[in-house]
Amino acid sequence: MTTPRLVVLCVEDEPDVRDAIVRDLAPFEPAVVTETAESADDAREAIAEITEGRDRLGLVLADHLLPGTTGVDFLVELHEGEATARAKKVLLTGQAGLDDTVKAVNRADLDRYVAKPWDPEELRAVVRDQLTEFACEHVDDVLPYLTVLDSARLLEVHGTRAADR
Amino acid sequence: MSEEQERTLLQRLGLPLAVVAFLLPIVLQPDGLDAAGHRMFGIFLAAIVLWITEAVPLYATAVLIIFGEILFISEASVMPLPEGFEAPPIDDFYSALANPVLMLFLGGFFLAEGAAKYRLDRNLARVLLRPFGTSPTGIMLGLMLITAALSMFMSNTATAATMTAVVLSVTATLPPGDRLRTSLALSIPIAANVGGIATPVGTPPNAIALAGLTERGISISFLEWMLATLPFVILILVAAWWLLGRLHRSETKELKLEMEGEFDMSRPAILFYGVFALTIALWLTEPLHGVPATVVGFLPVVVLLSTQVFGVTELQNVRWDVLWLVGGGIALATGMAAAGVDEWLVALVAWENLPVALLLVVLAVISLALSTTISNSATANLLVPIGLTLAMSDAVAVDPLLAGIIIAVGCSLAMALPISTPPNAIAYATGAVRTKDLAVVGLLVGAIGLVLFLAVAPLWWNLLGIAGM
Incomplete structure (x- = not known):
């Protein structure tokens, strides 16, 4: 039986930036995988695929300026969507203004804002923290993520959920 | 919280296999057992299949056993029982879920819940x-x-x-x-x-x-x-x-x-420490006071709930699945004894x-x-x-x-x-x-x-x- 993986969906139109993010998040593999999308449309397709399979969308990491829409509007859309409401939402951008950021916090329940250029360590810390929270809240069996996420928090949750059998 | 679980082949086969296992003794009617015995033996075989394959969760098998016994060999049986068979009242099976040993365990759960909480x-x-x-x-x-x-x-x-x-x-x-x-x-x-x-x-x-x-x-x-x-x-x-x-x-x-x-030195925490220590002390000193462990086990339950150190949340945190799994086992033993299946098996x-x-x-x-x-x-x-x-x-x-x-x-x-x-x-x-x-x-x-x-x-x-x- 394969373990469901947690997916970080990175929505970013610049190929170089996408590659850098994927590289920075590589240490989370294989329990956590990074999938990329270059536009909102592309991301919707990716989400549809994830939702069909057994993997779980844990985190959306969106740039603000995207072809045809903004990252904030896209995150608001995800927050209102049934299948995507629970996923953690992070803006990774240099260009979101105050109004957009306020909108993201109030209407997309934005979880974190990471400014570009980012420090890879900091990005990993944010992803680890957010995915740990997602796993604690929404994943029944957190054990598969013990090695890559915050093990102390996962074990505390696991201790209350699992029982002798 | 619900997650789609990928079911293994064994799990998918479990349910049909359990039905076959249940029917087998009823159809074959092995010697030495009456009709109630055949049904109870069927329940036992089905329980083996379900507990091994986990086609349904372990605690679900436990309640299936209890229900099966009530439907097929109790006073309330939906099928006619053999003459001379003393059908147990349904209480005999339901009461497995409140067996004194389960109360002992419940006390243990309360201590564990508090230990984690504080x-x-x-x-x-x-x-x-x-x-x-x-x-x-x-x-x-x-x-x-x-x-x-x-x-x-x-x-x-x-x-x-x-x-x-x-x-x-x-x-x-x-x-x-x-x-x-x-x-x-x-x-x-x-x-x-x-x-x-x-x-x-x-x-x-x-x-x-x-x-x-x-x-x-x-x-x-x-x-x-x-x-x-x-x-x-x-x-x-x-x-x-x-x-x-x-x-x-x-x-x-x-x-x-x-x-x-x-x-944690808050008032409820200190009260809990007291209850924790007292319960264990009473468990260990039974020869001195003679109060059975199953009675002492209810003490943390009563004290923590009535002092409101524990409320509805903690009560809901009790692992009823574990208690009922144990209860299912107790009911299985009761049923097998009532229908003579255990002795028949041993005599084989x-x-x-x-x-x-x-x-x-x-x-x-x-x-x-x-x-x-x-x-x-x-x-x-x-x-x-x-x-x-x-x-x-x-x-x-x-x-x-x-x-x-x-x-x-x-x-x-x-x-x-x-x-x-x-x-x-x-x-x-x-x-x-x-x-x-x-x-x-x-x-x-x-x-x-x-x-x-x-x-x-x-x-x-x-x-x-x-x-x-």
């Missing part, structure tokens, strides 16, 4: 670990003894989760590939599994054995259980500790223990030709082997009714108490695979333990434990006057 387990671990120094072997011994002690009163799984977090914080600074990480990660599930043996509330198989014994009018007090098992638990732990130090050599000479925390084999000692070995090995792959509680649920009936039959002269404890112990000693017990699964998930590491240590510790409990323990029990060969 972080008593973590704080005790922090304080108790200090005297063990900073050497890896010292810390490992400390971790194992504390884990075992906690898992005597809390669930093995919750204890293993708490203590594995301690191990991971201690080993975080070790160089990659240091085998000390492996031995420390392994030491926790071993200590948790073994520690669970030492009290009636340590782990569900103990409760199942205890309930089966009580049902047959054989009593063993909390203290007697501990006296009977704790010395061997300590011996097994020391052996496992020695073994782990040998198997995984490490260059590390010193470990840093940085555990932060303070005891010519036990007279087997020496008593071999019989116990067989019981222990079956229980260990079965619970290595399936649930310990399910194993105990299936083996206790048969094992105790066998022990009490005229064909053999085994002390039933011996048989009961051996079955429970056998279940807890099964730890060779990641899936054998939830504490094993935790160690495996740390990434520091490979399946092979677990298999080697798990098999060795299981074997050492079996030898101690089969060869040495009965002499000790004889000496204590608890049970005899």
Whole structure:
């Protein structure tokens, strides 16, 4: 039986930036995988695929300026969507203004804002923290993520959920 | 919270197989059983299939058993019962869910819930670990003894989760590939599994054995259980500790223990500490006051709820799934006894030709082997009714108490695979333990434990006057 993986969906139109993010998040593999999308449309397709399979969308990491829409509007859309409401939402951008950021916090329940250029360590810390929270809240069996996420928090949750059998 | 679970082939086959298993004796009508016996035997066979395949959750099988017994062999049976068969009232089956042993366990759950809520387990671990120094072997011994002690009163799984977090914080600074990480990660599930043996509330198989014994009018007090098992638990732990130090050599000479925390000194926390200490003290002093452990077990429930230290949340946190799984086992035993299935099964084999000692070995090995792959509680649920009936039959002269404890112990000693017990699964998930590491240590510790409990323990029990060969 394969373990469901947690997916970080990175929505970013610049190929170089996408590659850098994927590289920075590589240490989370294989329990956590990074999938990329270059536009909102592309991301919707990716989400549809994830939702069909057994993997779980844990985190959306969106740039603000995207072809045809903004990252904030896209995150608001995800927050209102049934299948995507629970996923953690992070803006990774240099260009979101105050109004957009306020909108993201109030209407997309934005979880974190990471400014570009980012420090890879900091990005990993944010992803680890957010995915740990997602796993604690929404994943029944957190054990598969013990090695890559915050093990102390996962074990505390696991201790209350699992029982002798 | 619901997640789509990928069902294994075994799980998908389980349900149809269970239906076939149920119908088999009803159609074939084996000699020696009446119609009620055939139906009860069918329920037993279906329970075996469901508990092995887990086509439905373990606790669902438990309620299916109870419902099946009520529908087919109770006073309220929907099918005609054979003449002369004394159909048990439905209370006999429903009452399994409120068996006094379950109340004892409920008390244990309340203590565990409070220990987690007020972080008593973590704080005790922090304080108790200090005297063990900073050497890896010292810390490992400390971790194992504390884990075992906690898992005597809390669930093995919750204890293993708490203590594995301690191990991971201690080993975080070790160089990659240091085998000390492996031995420390392994030491926790071993200590948790073994520690669970030492009290009636340590782990569900103990409760199942205890309930089966009580049902047959054989009593063993909390203290007697501990006296009977704790010395061997300590011996097994020391052996496992020695073994782990040998198997995984490490260059590390010193470990840093940085555990932060303070005891919760709020009013409800202090009241809880009092209830915790009093309950355990009363369990251990039964010979002085004579109040049975099953009555003392209700004390934390009553005090914590009426002082409102615990509310609806804590009440809802009680693991009813675990209690009902044990209850299903009790109901299974009741039904098999009522329909004569247990005696009929035992009579199928010519036990007279087997020496008593071999019989116990067989019981222990079956229980260990079965619970290595399936649930310990399910194993105990299936083996206790048969094992105790066998022990009490005229064909053999085994002390039933011996048989009961051996079955429970056998279940807890099964730890060779990641899936054998939830504490094993935790160690495996740390990434520091490979399946092979677990298999080697798990098999060795299981074997050492079996030898101690089969060869040495009965002499000790004889000496204590608890049970005899």
